Amino acid sequence: MDAFSDLIRGVRAHGSLFGSSTLSPPWALHFVDGAPLTLCTVLTGAGWIVPEGHPPEPLRARETVVVRGPATFTFVDEVGTLAEPIACGEHCAVPEQGGTRHRLGWNDCGDAGADRDATTLIVGAYPVRGEISRRLLDALPVVLRVDAGGPADPVLDHLAAEVAVDAPGQQVVLDRLLDWMLVCTLREWFDRPGGEPPAWWAAQRDPVVGHALRLLHAEPAAPWTVAALAERTGVSRSTLAKRFTDLVGEPPLAYLTRWRMTLAADLLVERESATIAEVARAVGYADPFGFSAAFKRVRGTNPSRFRRTATTASPARA
Numbered sequence: 001m002d003a004f005s006d007l008i009r010g011v012r013a014h015g016s017l018f019g020s021s022t023l024s025p026p027w028a029l030h031f032v033d034g035a036p037l038t039l040c041t042v043l044t045g046a047g048w049i050v051p052e053g054h055p056p057e058p059l060r061a062r063e064t065v066v067v068r069g070p071a072t073f074t075f076v077d078e079v080g081t082l083a084e085p086i087a088c089g090e091h092c093a094v095p096e097q098g099g100t101r102h103r104l105g106w107n108d109c110g111d112a113g114a115d116r117d118a119t120t121l122i123v124g125a126y127p128v129r130g131e132i133s134r135r136l137l138d139a140l141p142v143v144l145r146v147d148a149g150g151p152a153d154p155v156l157d158h159l160a161a162e163v164a165v166d167a168p169g170q171q172v173v174l175d176r177l178l179d180w181m182l183v184c185t186l187r188e189w190f191d192r193p194g195g196e197p198p199a200w201w202a203a204q205r206d207p208v209v210g211h212a213l214r215l216l217h218a219e220p221a222a223p224w225t226v227a228a229l230a231e232r233t234g235v236s237r238s239t240l241a242k243r244f245t246d247l248v249g250e251p252p253l254a255y256l257t258r259w260r261m262t263l264a265a266d267l268l269v270e271r272e273s274a275t276i277a278e279v280a281r282a283v284g285y286a287d288p289f290g291f292s293a294a295f296k297r298v299r300g301t302n303p304s305r306f307r308r309t310a311t312t313a314s315p316a317r318a
Contacts, residue, residue, distance in 0.1 A: 002210075003200045006217045008186070010133035011037060011126050012179060022120045023047075026083035027076065033088075034070035035125035036137060039182055041065075043160050045119025050074045051143050062148035062156060064185050068140050075121060122159060124178035130266040139198040144189045152184035203247040208233050212244060216256050220263060221284035226252055260284055261298040264291070268307040276303050 023029075023045075031038060040049060041064040049057045052071040056079050059065050067073050074085060128137060146152065159177050162170060190197040204210045211233045216224065229252055230240040244252045260283040267279045274282075280291035296302045301309075 002204055003213050003217055004136075004186075004204065007132060007136040008183065010129045011136065011182065012175075022118050023077070024118050025077035026081045027119075028081050028083040028085040029075045029088045029121075030072065030085040031067075031074070031088045031123070031125075032072050033125060034072050036069045036128035037126040037140075037182070038067045038069070038073070039064065039124045039126070039178060039185065040067065040075065041122050041156060041159075041181070043120040043122065043156070047119050047121070048076050048079050049143065050076055050079065054142050057143055057145055059145070060148070062153065063145060064152060064156075064181070065143060065145045066140070066182070066185060066189075068137060068142050071142065075123075077119070122163060124174075124181075126178075126182065130269070131262045132266055135262060139201075140186075144185075146185050146188045146192075150184070150188045152181055152188065155181045155184055199247060199249045203244075206243070206247055208235055208240065209244050209247045212240060212252060213248075216252070216259065220256065220260055221282060223284065224253065224256055257294055258298055261295050264295060264303065265299065265306060265310075268303055269310045272307075272311065279303065 027047075040059060042059050042061055044061055046058065046060045049059050049065045049067065051057070051067055051073040054071075057065055059075070077083065128134065155177060159174070159181065162173050162177060189195070190201045200213065204213060212229050215229065215232055226241055227237050230237040233240055235243075241251060244255070248255055250258075264279050264283045267274065267282055271279070275288075276292065277288040280286075280288045283291070285291035285294070292302050295306070299306060
């Protein structure tokens with residue numbers, strides 16, 4: 001298990017495709033849900049993504065933009081368009097709500113499909129569950145974009161083919177394709193020339209530190225010491241400690257503690273019947289008091305209070 005796989009595992013499309021809209025100018029679609037992550041890609045034509053409080057971003061054919069919530073954004077034919085914005089959510093932009101060609105999970109081009117100036121937009125919104133995936137969100141800007149011609153292009157071809165038909169099981173296929181598209185987009189953005197990816201992303205490529213990170217993520221509850229980790233990675237203790245700290249930004253056991261507390265935060269919410277001692281053992285602590293002290297040091301509150309607060313807030317988040 002690598003760090004990126006662990007962080008993105010809670011980011012999954014599940015019936016979250018807003019749909020495919022084939023639009024003739026002028027248009028303005030205002031995406032009001034404020035989803036934690038929204039992926040926008042254009043099959044044909046072009047437009048502009050206008051995030052709330054941020055500069056507009058052009059979106060041309062086969063380019064992809066990912067917008068991080070909770071702020072809303074608008075997709076327009078041109079900046080300053082005179083089109084009346086249509087509020088888009090889960091059931092956005094059906095013809096009776098303004099005439100745009102939009103369906104959940106399938107594409108109805110109609111006459112607009114014959115218009116050479118028409119723009120075909122695919123949008124997928126992603127819920128982000130738990131503290132694990134929030135660490136991924138923290139590494140992303142409000143808006144990121146990748147150009148056409150990259151590793152995601154073959155996925156876009158599959159998306160274009162699938163969104164143009166109406167077939168049994170289509171939503172499942174579209175969800176998985178959107179997941180694939182998101183992973184390819186984030187990989188390309190993290191690896192862009194001159195970029196500033198999070199430390200854990202770059203560290204994964206190092207043969208020693210990358211191996212250590214995979215071990216910590218695969219066995220977070222193991223009784224790790226720096227010496228044990230160094231032995232598994234085949235270097236000296238001092239070499240591992242320095243190399244890990246230089247690349248990741250913190251010592252191995254400090255990284256492990258923060259990761260364990262992230263796992264524990266999700267377990268406290270997901271397993272409401274589990275005791276604090278059971279959660280402690282699940283993340284590698286035999287002593288619930290030691291676990292509680294570590295949790296408060298990292299998270300700023302004790303496990304019981306965190307659970308009460310998160311459980312109370314979860315219906316509102318949903």
